[in-house]
Amino acid sequence: MTEPSELQYTEEHEWVDVDGDVATIGITDYAAEKLGDVVYVDLPAAGTTVTEGTVVGEIESTKSVGELFAPVNGEVVEANQSVVDSPELVNSDPFGAGWLLKVRTSSLPKLLTHDEYRALVGE
Amino acid sequence: MTPEPGTTTPEASAAAVERLSPLDAVHRAAGASFTDFAGWQMPVRYSSDLAEHHAVRTTSGLFDLSHMGEIVLIGPEAAAALDYALAGKLSAIEVGQAKYSLLLAEDGGIIDDLVVYRTGDDRYMVVANASNAGVVADELRSRADGFDTIVSDESDDVALIALQGPDARAVLVETPGFGVDGPGNDADDFDAAIDALKYYRAFPATFEGEPVLVARTGYTGEDGFELYLAPHRAARLWEALRETGGSRVVPCGLASRDTLRLEAGMPLYGNELSRDIRPAQAGLGRVVALAKDGDFVGRAAIEAGQSADAPVLVGLAAEGRRAARAHYDVYDGDGADAAKVGVITSGALSPTLGHPVAMAYVSPEVSEVGRELFLDVRGTRIAASVVKPPFYKRDA
Numbered sequence: 403m404t405e406p407s408e409l410q411y412t413e414e415h416e417w418v419d420v421d422g423d424v425a426t427i428g429i430t431d432y433a434a435e436k437l438g439d440v441v442y443v444d445l446p447a448a449g450t451t452v453t454e455g456t457v458v459g460e461i462e463s464t465k466s467v468g469e470l471f472a473p474v475n476g477e478v479v480e481a482n483q484s485v486v487d488s489p490e491l492v493n494s495d496p497f498g499a500g501w502l503l504k505v506r507t508s509s510l511p512k513l514l515t516h517d518e519y520r521a522l523v524g525e
Numbered sequence: 526m527t528p529e530p531g532t533t534t535p536e537a538s539a540a541a542v543e544r545l546s547p548l549d550a551v552h553r554a555a556g557a558s559f560t561d562f563a564g565w566q567m568p569v570r571y572s573s574d575l576a577e578h579h580a581v582r583t584t585s586g587l588f589d590l591s592h593m594g595e596i597v598l599i600g601p602e603a604a605a606a607l608d609y610a611l612a613g614k615l616s617a618i619e620v621g622q623a624k625y626s627l628l629l630a631e632d633g634g635i636i637d638d639l640v641v642y643r644t645g646d647d648r649y650m651v652v653a654n655a656s657n658a659g660v661v662a663d664e665l666r667s668r669a670d671g672f673d674t675i676v677s678d679e680s681d682d683v684a685l686i687a688l689q690g691p692d693a694r695a696v697l698v699e700t701p702g703f704g705v706d707g708p709g710n711d712a713d714d715f716d717a718a719i720d721a722l723k724y725y726r727a728f729p730a731t732f733e734g735e736p737v738l739v740a741r742t743g744y745t746g747e748d749g750f751e752l753y754l755a756p757h758r759a760a761r762l763w764e765a766l767r768e769t770g771g772s773r774v775v776p777c778g779l780a781s782r783d784t785l786r787l788e789a790g791m792p793l794y795g796n797e798l799s800r801d802i803r804p805a806q807a808g809l810g811r812v813v814a815l816a817k818d819g820d821f822v823g824r825a826a827i828e829a830g831q832s833a834d835a836p837v838l839v840g841l842a843a844e845g846r847r848a849a850r851a852h853y854d855v856y857d858g859d860g861a862d863a864a865k866v867g868v869i870t871s872g873a874l875s876p877t878l879g880h881p882v883a884m885a886y887v888s889p890e891v892s893e894v895g896r897e898l899f900l901d902v903r904g905t906r907i908a909a910s911v912v913k914p915p916f917y918k919r920d921a
Contacts, residue, residue: 435558438780439575441874442846460903462848464574464873465780467903493573 406431406497411519414471417497418513425474425510428501429461429492432523438463440492445470445481445502452478454511459502461492476507546591547684547756551763555776562779563656565592570778578784578876580775581745585690587766587776590751591759594658595683596651596665600674603647609821610668611641612804614814618643623725623742627804627812628653628661629823633831634800635807637661638792640742642727647674650738650753652685654794668822684759688766688774689749689785691919694719696770697750702733724748732762744782746789746917784873787882790840790914796851796870797838797884803831806886807838836867836886840914841898843907848874848881849900855885856899859906863899866891872900875916882916883909
């Protein structure tokens with residue numbers, strides 16, 4: 403599991419872990435808790451070009467549907483097949499095995515720090 | 526990611542001006558997440574919607590339903606007043622019996638769906654949905670005018686705890702403190718009374734010396750009980766059932782209640798039922814007792830009938846894991862030129878069955894069982910078959 407304090411965040415309750423030119427993307431524990439049990443995840447295929455701020459996927463719980471926004475511009479290099487097969491990973495390990503996408507990107511927008519994100523969700 | 530609106534953490538909701546259950550402190554101590562439901566702060570889940578759902582199907586689940594409304598009618602003409610006020614023939618039920626009924630508007634639309642308990646020769650308790658409790662009380666008062674009966678909204682003085690699931694009966698009889706209301710009043714009598722209690726029956730019992738109405742009713746498709754008692758006793762009963770049941774009793778929030786009742790094919794007011802829906806459209810024609818003597822509110826409109834093309838409620842089952850949800854459109858094909866033939870009222874990925882299920886109002890010509898329809902899931906058409914609810918039926 404990635405240390406949440408070392409990640410960057412968006413106001414859409416996603417986390418971004420940058421390693422070189424690849425950003426790993428997931429949703430936060432706060433978002434997973436709000437959704438409830440995730441039962442279906444729809445992710446873009448590898449090779450898909452994504453645009454920052456647009457909806458690229460869906461995360462469905464028993465009760466509701468959450469949209470996955472691309473936090474960066476770039477190209478999807480991998481979608482997490484484990485999460486597609488076992489959507490409950492988003493609840494059980496949102497910062498680790500529950501990651502959603504890896505996107506190759508050349509430029510990062512300004513994202514929130516851990517402290518800024520915690521302030522956003524009132525923690 | 527956009528989190529579900531309307532769900533708040535206990536911390537975030539503490540300042541909200543909303544009604545609280547008598548079990549509120551118990552739920553907060555248990556770490557529940559809350560939702561605003563009809564002006565009440567009620568638990569939406571304790572930990573996991575799915576775990577709570579499965580608990581009710583396999584062991585048992587404990588629900589706080591204290592937000593429901595209870596309106597009591599007492600008087601020699603209570604039965605006659607209800608026969609006039611409601612769609613069913615409530616004078617025909619015996620003391621100790623319960624009946625599902627409808628409060629209709631003059632135009633035949635559904636104001637609320639109700640469970641009515643006959644608690645004495647001249648005494649009934651009408652249980653209304655939380656969102657409609659005030660309206661139901663007002664309508665009953667107004668409709669009982671001229672009948673020799675008192676109508677009293679006792680919603681604030683009644684808490685409701687439901688214990689539902691295959692282990693519910695065992696847990697209830699094992700829980701110390703129960704007795705039958707009346708002489709004797711020991712635990713053996715209570716066990717015998719529970720064993721003799723049929724579905725949709727109730728009897729007056731005691732818990733630690735204070736009255737509790739024990740009813741074999743529910744909204745989950747499982748065997749189970751609904752326990753009506755004074756609010757100040759609710760926390761004690763809740764804890765006693767949990768202590769006795771241990772891992773067989775899982776506290777359940779409203780999220781699992783919704784998927785449970787959907788699997789059981791039970792309508793939810795506000796989703797399947799509304800002022801704009803006639804009973805027959807919802808498959809509830811049998812609830813309207815047109816054969817009963819005398820007038821009742823809505824009779825003329827129901828007898829006049831309704832346009833033959835009025836939408837009707839159907840069940841829909843699909844494959845895969847992508848669920849169509851309330852307000853999604855239903856089409857007669859997957860092409861761009863296919864006609865829209867209906868709207869989903871409730872839908873979810875069924876936790877028990879593992880595939881999507883939904884209820885929808887569709888035009889009658891596409892409502893026959895087996896008909897293939899297409900559900901518009903945010904731009905993607907998902908094939909579904911019309912099926913006859915319930916989607917899930919427990920083994921007898």
